[in-house]
Amino acid sequence: MTVSSWVRRALAAVGVMTLAAVTATVQARSPQASAAQGASKPAEEEFVPQVGQAGKDVVWVPTPPELVEAMLDMAKVTPQDYVIDLGSGDGRNVIAAARRGARALGVEYNPKMVALSTRNAAAAGLAGRAAFVEGDMYEADISKASVMALFLLPSNMLQLRPKFLDLRPGSRIVSNTFGIEGWTPDETRTIEGNCSAWCTALLWIVPAKVGGKWRLGDGELMLEQEYQMVKGALDAKPLANGRLRGDQIRFVVGTTEYTGRVDGNRIEGNLRGGGPATNWTATRAN
Numbered sequence: 001m002t003v004s005s006w007v008r009r010a011l012a013a014v015g016v017m018t019l020a021a022v023t024a025t026v027q028a029r030s031p032q033a034s035a036a037q038g039a040s041k042p043a044e045e046e047f048v049p050q051v052g053q054a055g056k057d058v059v060w061v062p063t064p065p066e067l068v069e070a071m072l073d074m075a076k077v078t079p080q081d082y083v084i085d086l087g088s089g090d091g092r093n094v095i096a097a098a099r100r101g102a103r104a105l106g107v108e109y110n111p112k113m114v115a116l117s118t119r120n121a122a123a124a125g126l127a128g129r130a131a132f133v134e135g136d137m138y139e140a141d142i143s144k145a146s147v148m149a150l151f152l153l154p155s156n157m158l159q160l161r162p163k164f165l166d167l168r169p170g171s172r173i174v175s176n177t178f179g180i181e182g183w184t185p186d187e188t189r190t191i192e193g194n195c196s197a198w199c200t201a202l203l204w205i206v207p208a209k210v211g212g213k214w215r216l217g218d219g220e221l222m223l224e225q226e227y228q229m230v231k232g233a234l235d236a237k238p239l240a241n242g243r244l245r246g247d248q249i250r251f252v253v254g255t256t257e258y259t260g261r262v263d264g265n266r267i268e269g270n271l272r273g274g275g276p277a278t279n280w281t282a283t284r285a286n
């Protein structure tokens with residue numbers, strides 16, 4: 001591990017402790033303290049969020065604006081996308097995605113944050129494309145999302161992992177700082193300049209589901225999948241460098257490179273092994 005990657009990991013570890021510690025401290029506040037706070041609560045219009053304020057499963061800490069843009073750049077957000085942020089805070093990820101022409105939805109547990117983000121979207125002239133609902137991140141229907149733009153704790157991400165893996169292959173998940181246990185990001189980017197905290201974005205591309213037995217011509221293709229990584233064998237000859245990027249699969253058998261597109265129970269593509277490229281097709285056998 002290089003010194004800089006060690007420093008990045010150490011900072012991420014400190015970060016998770018900070019965000020988790022603030023969450024725990026705020027959750028542990030006495031009911032009396034909360035009631036006293038409630039007694040002096042300002043009118044809805046005057047609500048000003050406080051960094052570190054309580055949240056159901058994670059406190060509110062905003063993503064720095066430059067990292068919001070870096071996350072949306074990594075996800076390559078276009079007007080064709082439907083972007084969802086779970087725990088959308090003041091709405092910045094959703095509003096920035098809408099500014100790029102995407103439809104975007106924020107799901108936020110705190111009703112005051114929902115009202116604030118709705119006002120922020122209207123003030124930006126983006127109310128038509130940026131919507132916010134009050135809800136729990138774990139209950140939300142994210143099945144139609146093509147991009148998830150998130151700033152959540154590793155524990156939140158782990159609990160959401162099965163839903164992420166059920167998104168359409170090729171959907172992108174971008175996260176501020178924190179990872180998804182077991183699932184290596186496809187890309188990591190740390191922004192330079194004035195960023196002092198929460199400066200790293202991670203990207204995952206949801207892989208097609210390919211594990212199992214396939215028929216490839218007269219041969220048998222066995223694929224073992226761990227997230228975007230693929231191992232296995234073609235007629236008992238081992239696969240090398242097997243990898244998925246959404247619905248695109250690539251692997252090498254001997255000196256032949258297979259590339260293809262997964263479409264449900266069918267894979268179609270090209271193979272190259274010295275001579276001219278030829279087509280190949282595989283169909284699911286189990």
Ligand SMILES: C[S@@+](CC[C@H](N)C(=O)[O-])C[C@H]1O[C@@H](n2cnc3c(N)ncnc32)[C@H](O)[C@@H]1O
Binds near residue numbers: 054
């Ligand atoms: C770390 S902040 C991130 C805010 C925003 N996504 C951003 O990147 O600036 C997490 C947000 O999640 C909200 N939250 C906490 N638990 C939640 C839950 N179970 N469902 C929905 N939102 C939740 C908090 O109120 C807070 O606004």
